[in-house]
Amino acid sequence: MKKLISILFSLLLPLSFTSVSKAGGHMEAEVIHWWVSGGEQAAISKFAEAWEDMGGTWIDTAITGGDNARGTTVNRIIGGNPPTAAQFNISKQFVDLVEQGQLQSLEEVASAEGWRDFIYPPELIETCEFEGEFYCVPVNIHSAQWMWINNEVFEKAGVPKPNTVQEFIAVAPKIQEAGFIPLALGGQPWQEGLMFDVVASSTLGFPHMAKLYRDKDVEAFRDGKMEMVLQTYRDLNSFIDEGAPGRLWNDATAMVVEGKAAMQIMGDWARGEFAVAGKEAKVDYDCVIPGKEKYVALGGDVFVFPKNSDPKVKEIQLKMASMMVNPTVQANFNNAKGSLPMRLDVDTSAADACMQMGLDLIQQPSAIMRENDDWNSPAFTSAWEDIISEFRNDPNYSVSAAMDDLEAVLTSGL
Amino acid sequence: MQSLTRNLASKIALLPMIIISLTVFVGCIIYSFVYSLTGSKLIPALNYVGFKQYEMLFKSRKWDVAVENIFIYGFVFTIGCLVIGFLLAVLIDQKIRGESLFRTIFLYPYAMSFVVTGLVWKWVLNPTFGFEHSMHLWGFEWFKLDWLVNRELAIYAVCIAAVWQGAGFVMVLMLAGLRGIDDDIWKSLSIEGVPKWKSYLFVILPMIRPMVVTSIVLIAAGVVKVYDLILALTSGGPGFATTTPAMYVMENFFSRANLGQAFAASIIMFISVVCILAPWAYYEFYFRNKEAKA
Numbered sequence: 001m002k003k004l005i006s007i008l009f010s011l012l013l014p015l016s017f018t019s020v021s022k023a024g025g026h027m028e029a030e031v032i033h034w035w036v037s038g039g040e041q042a043a044i045s046k047f048a049e050a051w052e053d054m055g056g057t058w059i060d061t062a063i064t065g066g067d068n069a070r071g072t073t074v075n076r077i078i079g080g081n082p083p084t085a086a087q088f089n090i091s092k093q094f095v096d097l098v099e100q101g102q103l104q105s106l107e108e109v110a111s112a113e114g115w116r117d118f119i120y121p122p123e124l125i126e127t128c129e130f131e132g133e134f135y136c137v138p139v140n141i142h143s144a145q146w147m148w149i150n151n152e153v154f155e156k157a158g159v160p161k162p163n164t165v166q167e168f169i170a171v172a173p174k175i176q177e178a179g180f181i182p183l184a185l186g187g188q189p190w191q192e193g194l195m196f197d198v199v200a201s202s203t204l205g206f207p208h209m210a211k212l213y214r215d216k217d218v219e220a221f222r223d224g225k226m227e228m229v230l231q232t233y234r235d236l237n238s239f240i241d242e243g244a245p246g247r248l249w250n251d252a253t254a255m256v257v258e259g260k261a262a263m264q265i266m267g268d269w270a271r272g273e274f275a276v277a278g279k280e281a282k283v284d285y286d287c288v289i290p291g292k293e294k295y296v297a298l299g300g301d302v303f304v305f306p307k308n309s310d311p312k313v314k315e316i317q318l319k320m321a322s323m324m325v326n327p328t329v330q331a332n333f334n335n336a337k338g339s340l341p342m343r344l345d346v347d348t349s350a351a352d353a354c355m356q357m358g359l360d361l362i363q364q365p366s367a368i369m370r371e372n373d374d375w376n377s378p379a380f381t382s383a384w385e386d387i388i389s390e391f392r393n394d395p396n397y398s399v400s401a402a403m404d405d406l407e408a409v410l411t412s413g414l
Numbered sequence: 415m416q417s418l419t420r421n422l423a424s425k426i427a428l429l430p431m432i433i434i435s436l437t438v439f440v441g442c443i444i445y446s447f448v449y450s451l452t453g454s455k456l457i458p459a460l461n462y463v464g465f466k467q468y469e470m471l472f473k474s475r476k477w478d479v480a481v482e483n484i485f486i487y488g489f490v491f492t493i494g495c496l497v498i499g500f501l502l503a504v505l506i507d508q509k510i511r512g513e514s515l516f517r518t519i520f521l522y523p524y525a526m527s528f529v530v531t532g533l534v535w536k537w538v539l540n541p542t543f544g545f546e547h548s549m550h551l552w553g554f555e556w557f558k559l560d561w562l563v564n565r566e567l568a569i570y571a572v573c574i575a576a577v578w579q580g581a582g583f584v585m586v587l588m589l590a591g592l593r594g595i596d597d598d599i600w601k602s603l604s605i606e607g608v609p610k611w612k613s614y615l616f617v618i619l620p621m622i623r624p625m626v627v628t629s630i631v632l633i634a635a636g637v638v639k640v641y642d643l644i645l646a647l648t649s650g651g652p653g654f655a656t657t658t659p660a661m662y663v664m665e666n667f668f669s670r671a672n673l674g675q676a677f678a679a680s681i682i683m684f685i686s687v688v689c690i691l692a693p694w695a696y697y698e699f700y701f702r703n704k705e706a707k708a
Contacts, residue, residue, distance in 0.1 A: 045468030067669035074456060074671075093671065096456035187563075187652055245563045245652035377455060379672040382665075386476055386654060393565050393653030405475070412470070412671075 010120060026238035027056035028083040029316055031303075034069035036062050037250075039272040040124035043337035050329045051320065059084075069254075075304070077102050084313060085320055090127050090138060090300045091373035097304065103135045104305040108319045110134035115325065118343045121368050123298055136302040137324045140339035143297040144194050144267040144360055145369065147199065148253065148274070153180050164267050165199050168263065172239040175262045182239035184261035186247035192392050195265045196373060200229045200235070202291030206369045214375045218408050226406075230391065230399045237392060245393070256285070265290075267299060268280040271354055272338050280352075287354035289361070295369035296361045300339060345346040380414040442682060450677035458673055465677035477679065480657045483569050487658070488637040490570065494577035495633050496626070499584025504614055506585070507592045517589070520582040528579070532646025535575035536562065562648065565655035572644055572656055579643075580636065584629045591622030638687065659683050 004143065035044045038116065041062075048058040061083065063069035070093060073086040077097065088094045097103050110116070115134060119125050128136040147162070154161050157178035162168035172182040185191060201209045204225055211220035241261075244252075253273040255261035264270065274285050281287065289295065303324060305317040323329060327346050334341045335350045340358050348359055361367045373381045391402045418425075453463045471477050502520055506513055523531065537563040538544050549557035561571035578692045593616055617624070641660045644650060650657035659679060666676035 071668035078457065093456075096671065099456050100459070102457070186650065189651075189654075241542060241626050242560060243540055245568075246536070287469065287590055377672075378670050379455065379666075379675070382670045389651075390475065390653040393651070408473075 004051055023395075027054070027316055027319070028059065029056055030200060030322055031059055031061040031085045032061045032063060032068045032069055032073050032083045033087040033092065034063055034381075035087075036064050037272075038241075038276065039336065039351075043333050046329065046332040046336055047290045047324065050323055050326070050332070054319065055221050056316070056319075063263060077306045080309075080338040084308075084317060085305050088136070088302050088304055089373065090124065090141075090298055090302055091260065091371075092375070092377050093373070094136065094302075097306070098130045098135050102306055103303065104307050104314060104317050105133045106137065106305065106318065106321045107133040107136060109322050113322060113325070115266070118345065119325075120342065120344050121362065121365065122296070123368060123370060123374075124342055127147060130301065132303065137321045138300065138302045138342040139324055139330075140334055140337055141275045141296075141298060141300040141342060141358075141362065142267050142339050143295075144299050144371065145198055145200075145289055145295050145297045146266060146268055146270070146354075147288045147290050148256055148264045148266060148270050149288060150256045150259055150262055150307055151284060151286055153178075153259055157262070161286060161288070161292075163261075163288060164292070165202055165236070165265075167237050169232065169239075172262075176239065180259075181241045181255065181261040181332075182263065183236060184252040185240045185244045186249045187244035187393070188242075188246065188251040189382070189385045189389040190250075191249055191252075191266075192374075192389045193381070194267065195236070196229075196233055196388045198265050198290060199233050200226075201295060201297075202289075203229050205291075205293050206295055207257075210370065210390075211302055212410070213372045214370070218407060221407060221410060222403075227403060229398050233388075235390070237395075267297075268354070268358060269338065272350070275338070275352075282353040288359065289357065293367075294359055294361055295370050296340075297369045298374065299305040299371060300342075337414055377414060380409065382414075383409045383412070423530040443576035443681075446677045446684075447458050448679050450674060450681050453675050454673035454677070456671040456673070460578045463674070466562045467674045468682070470675065471682065476654045476657060477659075477662055479654055480659045480662045483656060484637070484640075486647045487573055487576070487640060488634070490573040491576045491580065491637055492630065492633050494573060496629060498577060498581040499629065500588050500619075502581065502585040503592055506589055514557050517586070520585050522582065524583040526579065528640075529646045531575055532643045535571070535578070536647050539571055563652055565652045566650055568652060568656045572647055574641070575647055576636075576643055580633060584633070587625050587629050588622065591625035592618065597619060661681040682701050 010379055029171055031047075031364070033044060033046075035041060044060070044062075048060060050153075061072075063072055066087075066089065069086075070088060073083060073088075074097070076082055080401065094103070094337035116125055119138065123136040124141075125134075128134050128138060146253075147165075147168070151161070153175065157171075157175040157180060159174045160167075162171060168182075169322045175182040185195065197209075207226070208220060211217040212226075249270070250273055252261075252264050253266060253270045254277075256264045257274055257277045257279060268287075271281070274281070279285050303321070305321065308314065308317075325343070330341045330343060331347045334346070334348070338355065340355070340362055341348065344363070348355070351359060372384065376384075384406065387402060387405045391397050449458050449460075450467055451462055451464060452459060452468070453461050506516055506520075510516070526534075538678060539559065541547065541558075541560045541563060544559075546559040549559075561567040561574075599617070599621075600613075603617060608617070639660070640658060641664065644656055644658060644661060648656045650661050660683070663676050663679045663683065666672040666679065670676075
């Protein structure tokens, strides 16, 4: 008898838990994201606080590494246990999810609140809109198009600060002679790819880049300018220290912060590392958008809301989406994150000199640049990155061989 | 019919295992193959593209490098572990003082996870702050140890870390074998005046053959599985010089959202393992049976 009871009990136990969690499901939201560093945690907690002020419960599922976090989200959607909200990048990463009907349309709240009127720049609407309906909430803008410069190192080396990658190559030998590492790089494929894109777009300009990445225009690719870019990229190699392979981006930034290296080409999230070290923009360090034409790239993050079999969840999701675009929440969040907000009517008085450059630039529509992953699948961008990374690491990989391989990716239909 | 009811109880007992093998292993292999013929991206989808994924796989420079690496790694790691493990066992077998201390030291790396091993060696071999840097600070400016960042040598750096971890384990197995050798054999060998190295190589080594075979099997299983060590040590870099087939599959599965390609690569991995195992299985189950009957 005792045994029977215990068996019955063990059978009932899971049921009792499910009923409890259902009862406690009032405005309960689980959010998967990959913001785990100090500044990033501070930023996501602004969302959590705002959500809790609305009477909700925030279940934070932070997973280190964007790849891992996105993988978890997709696995849980396929496994039938989707989170309430999940982070992706402003890119094509989640297109498949939309096409397979896995994401909740946010059109109800988007049209009610007039998202199309205030989301800026309009390219962000393009990213989130599929067949006339909103499927994601852009929350911030990060631009990759920056050179981070240690002023003191340039003074000690006695050379002027560069405005373009080419100017940097001209002065770099002197920096090397002065005993500094001219260029700090983390030798991971995404960082090598980022640096290549900055070299390419600052040399060729955005319209030409769009021909490559958006139109897959082989003629534009073969017009002789790309070889030049690859050569410039290779020239940079001799100014990078040999410890680069596998280095993390923030370790490379730290080399610039500490004055071991003169410069790093990295997105504007590097600013956080300078801020944490107590360095002041334009005084201790400088930020330069390379090239004659200045661009601000539309990188950044979005949140998507996977469909849930429980109809109550939809209500919660729409409320959360509305919370994320709220101007006050946007101001708090982006000031903590150091990124640009996705609307113009946000208080950005806390912005430092570098962030202000980005804010000024983003208001000129012609300065807005789209990137490889805005137009292409992760399969395409990573195949492209593979070649760039191999080209940087293998001195025997000739420019013409790399051109052939890049063209193969361009025409692969990935 | 009779053969079906023979040992019925044990057959019933094996049923869950049979069902699991069929559904999980065979089922998943079939599933993987079917989806390797599709253009699945982030989510499995049945949009057939024929053998295009395989075509892309074999054209990929990265896959070529990965396959080459697994052979280099397999060869160096297996031989390295066996040779060093055996030598360590022989040295310890000399009835030295503090034997248990050395045994612990040599076996200790095996107690660490591959991730820890990878990180430790990543720091040791890093030219800007690792061993090379220390040597420079001590005044040996000419010293160079850039294996980890040299794309030709990086895979051997991985092998060093792996051998460092695996050799101790082989040592313990071999030592157990050596301790099982009867003292009389040693006595007769010394009466015959056989030099020590010759007795180890030609008499003792064949006698501990079961230990050698066990070591090889365990090491070989580790070769196919290698993933975490490389991820921690080089993340497949510099460039993709140290990538392996398993990493290629994982990458396409998760970060690249290219499921079709990942399935195709895993099917090829599966086929290669079968190609290596089939002759052995044939020998074990067919040839041996024949031998036993004859």
